[in-house]
Amino acid sequence: MSARAGIVVTGTEVLTGRVQDRNGPWLADRLLELGVELAHITICGDRPSDIEAQLRFLAGEGVDLIITSGGLGPTADDMTVATVAKFCERDLVLDAPLEATIADILKNMMSRSKSWGGADFESVMAANRKQAMVPAGAEILGPVGTAPGVVVPGSAGSLPTVVVLPGPPRELQPMWDKAIRTEAVQLALAGRTEFVQATTRMFGLPESALAETLRDGEARIADFDRLEITTCLRRGELEIVTRYEPDAAPVYDDLLALLRERHSAQLFSVDGALVDDQVAALLAGRTVATAESCTAGMVAARLTDRAGSSDYVAGGVVSYSNQAKMDLLGVDAQLLAAHGAVSEPVAEAMAAGALARFGADTAVAITGIAGPGGGSAEKPVGTVCFSVRLADGPTLTKTLLLPGDRADVRERSTTVAMHLLRQLLSAPGDAD
Known part of the structure; x- marks a missing residue:
């Protein structure tokens, strides 16, 4: 013990x-x-x-x-x-x-x-x-x-x-x-047992799906009980921390193989690295600009919260009003009138505006309704539009309905943006 x-x-x-x-x-x-x-x-x-x-x-x-x-x-x-x-x-x-x-x-x-x-x-x-x-x-x-x-x-x-x-x-x-x-x-502490601790991270997987996989692992993997597994939902990601004695490494390898088999699309880190660290590495040699409304500059803050970020972060714009979107990002007034500020066309225009304003080659844009209030039947609170774009490549755009209060929506939105950026930079040719 x-x-x-x-x-x-x-x-x-x-x-x-x-x-x-x-x-x-x-x-x-x-x-x-x-x-x-x-x-x-x-x-x-x-x-x-x-x-x-x-x-x-x-x-x-x-x-x-x-x-x-x-x-x-x-x-x-x-x-x-x-x-x-x-x-x-x-x-x-x-x-x-x-x-x-x-x-x-x-x-x-x-x-x-x-x-x-x-x-x-x-x-x-x-x-x-x-x-x-x-x-x-x-x-x-x-x-x-x-x-x-x-x-x-x-x-x-x-x-x-x-x-x-x-x-x-x-x-x-x-x-x-x-x-x-x-x-x-x-x-x-003389009686302590030396443990190995390993961290894997997933995005886009419900906790219930992971729980089912772990139950299957308990039935399929010999000596599964030698693994001490803790799961935590943090910022929209699933963090799985596993502790085990060194001689139980083959058991952990079997668990990792099962996670890859079941959830390869959602498993983005097997070495404990955060998505922020992965994006920072992928941005080496590039420059990135941000255009944000509902997230109040939180994406820019996460991008700059890394050593050497001044080498790749060109700048960012926080634009709540339509006038600010037009003046600072060059978003067309007719586009705003036709689709509304919270829309995929406007998100794409904001990304293009950020690229042009800062002379960057990579852009992230977010426009949404974080609440409280301000939503509609068509666009309820939590509706957020994302667009990430490479100046010399594809654009990845999507709309999500995120749960929670203003703080939850903002935090989840920044996490989604980081993962979309990781996806675009990891496989630009497949992101269309």
């Missing part, structure tokens, strides 16, 4: 949703990479009794390692270290070298910033001294900001090892590398 871990995310601001938890998912990915089985992620407010309850719950679940995030600041509501000390049955002691380190950090910060407003150093240090209080026998993780982390070794058969990390991701993430190298964490 693999080593098991639990995560406790602390912070009333996270519990109430004012701040989105980024640490739990990030730590979960790091644990999976290490081959550690994640048992639970819990979120609680900054109350010592609630933090302690989460620690005791995870200990009762038999985890080998607990990781906490948050509650390490100098204010009265930052109680994580003190609570962990109580849970681990250790005294809270002042670490003099750590206190000196924090003092040096504060002096440097106060000398470089005017935001302290002439505050007295001794007063500031008094407020921050609690950050130098650590559980006796804990290993200190040097601060990235002003808050140090600590690793409190567990006791065999009694208490798990506890890693206490700060809340800000920019501090937590670099500190994680220090934490996993400590002797206490290495001992806690």
Whole structure:
């Protein structure tokens, strides 16, 4: 059985949703990479009794390692270290070298910033001294900001090892590398099983169809139960993450063969690559321009969210009104009058306009009704027209009715546009 871990995310601001938890998912990915089985992620407010309850719950679940995030600041509501000390049955002691380190950090910060407003150093240090209080026998993780982390070794058969990390991701993430190298964490994870993790991605396949294929795989493939398969519908794509021990690689190969046999048209990635990465590679040596209405520039944002994007992204136009489509993209007024802004002819004209305006050789155009309101019986909310075009080749145009609210329609539309672009660039001769 693999080593098991639990995560406790602390912070009333996270519990109430004012701040989105980024640490739990990030730590979960790091644990999976290490081959550690994640048992639970819990979120609680900054109350010592609630933090302690989460620690005791995870200990009762038999985890080998607990990781906490948050509650390490100098204010009265930052109680994580003190609570962990109580849970681990250790005294809270002042670490003099750590206190000196924090003092040096504060002096440097106060000398470089005017935001302290002439505050007295001794007063500031008094407020921050609690950050130098650590559980006796804990290993200190040097601060990235002003808050140090600590690793409190567990006791065999009694208490798990506890890693206490700060809340800000920019501090937590670099500190994680220090934490996993400590002797206490290495001992806690000594029983972990090494896993391989593989990710495949599909587009245009309902979850129910994938579920049927996986049921068939369970019946057809020997040792299928050695694969731990997780599926997730994300941005209109199906993501299939499979974990297995290295000697079960032939079982995974059989699964991959079945997916290719059943869903070759929808299977676009077997190495975990995102469609964004694939499109970026296909655009090498080309230039692309965008023309968008209902997606508010989101396609352009996805295209530019890659290293080297300035080499292939020529520019983009966001044009909601008919006048903007005419003035910025050269769409003919009679075409708009005859077909309406949300139509395939107008989408094609917008793509042609983007090519001409930016001197690009590839264009993506989207025009649609994202809602709320504004739809009609003929063109309800969610109606979106796409056109992708090569200056020296074919044009691929289609209309879809996408479900969901405005955010859903926008997000799904950008994903559809990326896949149409991938399709056009992958096989230009077959895209007519």
